[in-house]
Amino acid sequence: MEPLRYKLIVQYDGTHFAGFQIQPHDRTVQGEIQRALKIMTKGKEVIIHGSGRTDSGVHAKGQVIHFDYPIEIPVKNMQRALNSLTTDEIFVQEVSLVDADFHARYNTSGKKYQYRVDLNAIPDPFKRLYTLHHPYPIDMKKLKDALKDLEGEHDFSSFCASNSGREDKVRTVYEASVYEDTFNNELVFTFRGNGFLYNMVRIFVGTLLQIANGLRPADEIQRLLEVKDRNQAGPTAKPQGLYLMEVYYDSSKAKKGTDYQEDSVLGEQVQDELDHSIK
Structure with missing residues (x-):
């Protein structure tokens, strides 16, 4: 058989x-x-x-x-x-x-990821393995505006780990969004696209949080897409906040x-x- x-x-x-x-x-x-x-x-x-x-x-x-x-x-x-x-x-x-x-x-045609950020001032030991603790001010308007700049087809070289080895770094992001989970005092990021480079979502989050904190300008995503330089983007957010939610076929x-x-x-x-x- x-x-x-x-x-x-x-x-x-x-x-x-x-x-x-x-x-x-x-x-x-x-x-x-x-x-x-x-x-x-x-x-x-x-x-x-x-x-x-x-x-x-x-x-x-x-x-x-x-x-x-x-x-x-x-x-x-x-x-x-x-x-x-x-x-x-x-x-x-x-x-x-x-x-x-x-x-x-x-046979995949796309994937959906979420990333959870805990905004509470004091770390919660029961969240430490499932969220990134980030007790800093967040400008939601700047954050949402920056997320929109990620949507569409782009060369995401600035948002790919330098040791990925992939030459073609062009991908299409269909959705880059965030909402506030007020009950848990968390940010929940969602990213849907036709493919993701190594550490791409985690570098997105590390950079976006710096924009929301005021450490980077509101138009930083546009600049990073143009320069195509991983060294100029933000840190790679820790792994425990990241979830592979769905795979599309x-x-x-x-x-x-x-x-x-x-x-x-x-x-x-x-x-x-x-x-x-x-x-």
Whole structure:
């Protein structure tokens, strides 16, 4: 039987992971999911492919991955098994079967990120892993005006880590916005685009906060887009405030009629094996 390709939407708390991508000596999200899949296949390696990398400390509410699995398992059973075998830091939100040519990374048409900034004067220990603490005055009008300058197609060389290695730094930002979460006294930035360079969102935030504080002029974004020099932009904001929210695809390529019934003979046999392996 030919392997089936599964597409998953995964949430994770990135605090105690050295990023998404597998590394030889560090704990990663990819490594944790592949460990669970190896248990399910009784020792056979299953390689997963993500829509993109997230750095150490960065979180995800809508990371997309795919992998080829050697036997047919109903999507609900696949979800149940993985959620049983991974730690509580990872949750498989959705599972679907897709065509063999679907690729979680190469078929993406865009992504959505959010970044959360805690404005409280005193640091909250319960927010330290999920927001950037920034207890300084914010000029919301200057901030919103500067965000608008990021929208559209631009060369974002000034907002890309110098060691990224990518030559083409032209991207299109469809949305760059912010709102005040008054209940939590936080700023919530949203960025949607057709692609993002390494550390691009975090450099956006580091620069925008300096504009909102009055440390940089209101038209600074326009100047930085013109000079194309990372050294002239603001600092890279810390990773813990960043969330990958959603990944967009032109078409899901999901197969029809392959969400097998839970009471199918195949489903019962596979689930019995999975329940036994989990125990």
